[in-house]
Amino acid sequence: MSAHRICRTVVALLIAAGCSTADAHTPSQDGVVVTLAGSTSIQPFAERWAEEYGAGRVIVQSGGSTAGIKAAHDGTADIGMSSRSLVPAEITGLVQTVVARDGIAVIAHASNPVSGVTLAQLRSIYAGEITNWREIGGRDLRITVITREDGSGTRDAFEQFVMDETHSITTSALVTAYSGGLRKMVSQDPGAIGYVTFSQLNPQVRPLAVDGVAPTEPSIADGRYRLQRPFVFLTRGEPTGAARAFIDFVLSGPGQQLAREEGLAPVAVQ
Amino acid sequence: MMMMMRRARAWAGTASLSDELIERALLFAALSAVSTLALITLFILREGLPVLLDRGPLAFLGGVRWAPGRGHFGLLPMIAGTAVVTIGALVIGVPLGLAGAITLAELAPRRVRQLLKPTIELLAGIPSVVYGFIGMEFLVPLIRTGGPLGGPGYSALAASIILGIMVLPTIIGISIDALEAVPQGYRDGSRALGATHWQTITGVVLPAARSGIVAAVILGMGRAVGETMAVIMVAGNAVQFPTTILSPVRTLTANIALEMSYATGAHAQALFATGIVLFVISLSLNALAGVVRGTHRGAAG
């Protein structure tokens, strides 16, 4: 009997709490909710954009760039998010809107004296050919290679720029499915090397210059830092209605400012 | 009894629902578990069999390279990873688990056992992600920097230790049941012949409970093989054969969980095929445990 009453009280409390929180469910002007799905790299930014746009009007799912492209094709999402370039076969029927540029920063432990690598060195390190930091002028410390998992858009972009036919990422590399996690792992292991999106950089890790160019917002925006990729919103045909409104917001001054605050390089405002 | 008299008055003259109908419905419910099993088998096979047959099971199981981006679907490194981590977990979990079970079943006073046994089972309810988290915070840095070990810290060793702790409640719980099932007469007889308590345990009780304990170990093994989250968090997930206990490894479970979010097409099918392998392994272990237990039930008096 009392258990029953406790149950009812708990449920009532939860419902009350749900209704009273600041972001109570407010339908957008036309009551339509926009669904985005795709790249996990874009997901946190999409969530931030969604927060600013109006909570409850946008739903963000992950699934990866490939899944996002498929979702846009199938219509299971209003907007597909891709952090990698599309192959010609995937482009048909889709309209790509670049909403930001994302650099891929190569990172090492904050205490690592090495400040930059050449592309060739980076390739050799990730292929497992160079195994000790002293081989490139650093400390006598084994290199711990860390990478994202197979299928990740970030890894795809990295492999596209850095690796080649004869060099693939070594099988002894540690693998994580999370960008923030990769950064955390690098910040804890003095011998580690990894790659994350530019927005993930924080004082706990040290970005390395690649071929003499350090990753900064200007160097990404003007293309000098070559390890970069566009964040693309995909729609089946030209975006309309609620999707259009959201994309317009993202490309607007406040939307792009938000992007810059979060660590992306903006695109030209339309 | 009064309650039943009152109910009897309610029963008298009540048109009873067709008892047969009820029985059918209940039978249907009882078959639900078995049919779920069949359903799971069906769907995992449906998704995973095509790529398995296409590449050939031998190439799939024996392939040494897993690189879905380039079309390589070799599971052997992950099979090795699962094997190493599971054996490591048993190396830690079995001695400690057995020790705990013997202590609680044979040595501890009843009050202590009544306190500790539920405590250990309570602790079995801790989510695996919390175990993994502790592993990441403590174990991995310890292995990497604390002394003679080394390597990246994310390793088969870390996974073995965490898994070993996680299977403890399973092994302890089932072993205690097995020990308690040994008739008291066995112990009394042994003591009457002059054996010490410890000699009785090793010479009489343990052998008698042997099949139950073996079943406990097998089920603990099943739990270790099937664990996903904790392993992903501490094992490193490198797609290579573990060369030492300090090498990062990837288990079958981690393989599925890591890449499932992104996978499409043949890649996704290959992950389901990994699921088939896992499924077969866990069913086999389960069946083995059942057989071992059955033998015991048949043999004992």
Next chain:
Amino acid sequence: MTLPRLLPPRVAQRVASLALWIATGATVGALLFIIGFVVRRGASTLSWEFLFASPRHSGALGGILPTVVSTFYVSAAAVIVAAPLGVAAAVYLAEYTKESRLTRSIRSGTEALAGIPSIIFGLFGFAFFVTTLGMGWSILSGGLTLGLMILPTVIRTSEEALRAVPRAYRDVAQSLGASKWQSIRTVVLPAAAPGVMTGVVLGIGRAVSETAAVIFTAGVALKMPWSPFDSARTMSVHFYTLTMEGISDDMAYGTATVLVVTILVINITAYSLMNRLTRKYR
């Protein structure tokens, strides 16, 4: 099987006892340490705001309310599936059949289901509920999947509880004129209720702590769910994400604390229920 005599029996006895007690102490100590450590670090994060506010910045700030609500809904869905089905199955096994090939195969099937790794349930749930049945990542998909996962627990515990009810109850009821089903419904089931509840509560505990099966069926959407077809992130999934992304240690510890405390409360409830049952028939 006798061990070689390394030491005189009395000494061996002492040494063995000591070793065993130390091992047991280490085991219990390790397990308690894990809980204690998490709760100690997480307790400082706990506050009304933490429990009742929504997360901001992907969970780095704010609270965890949507995840608490999601956990509740997903577990509720799981129980709605597993409890009726499981108890009905247990009633059949305990009351309507003798030991036969049918019951043995039902039992093996249940045991086998219990041993299947949760990631397989996740795969199955994704292939069946999310994709084939088209439910998408949703509370429904997650709840149904978890329901099937905890089914064996409910069946097993309920069957034990039913078997523990003395024969006399059934005999008397039937001799007073009740049909088989009436006697079960009005006499046996109520008597076995604490044990049956134990199974359900244990199942809930398992559902709350589950991560692998839920990620692939309920999704990871970090928002308040408004319908069973909404995707939802449970506490354990949120904790996992916070940890793996390195978003916020404090939030992670706080979420873990809520999770651990919830599960402990659930399990303690289950055990006290079980004690009530066994005490009745002592």
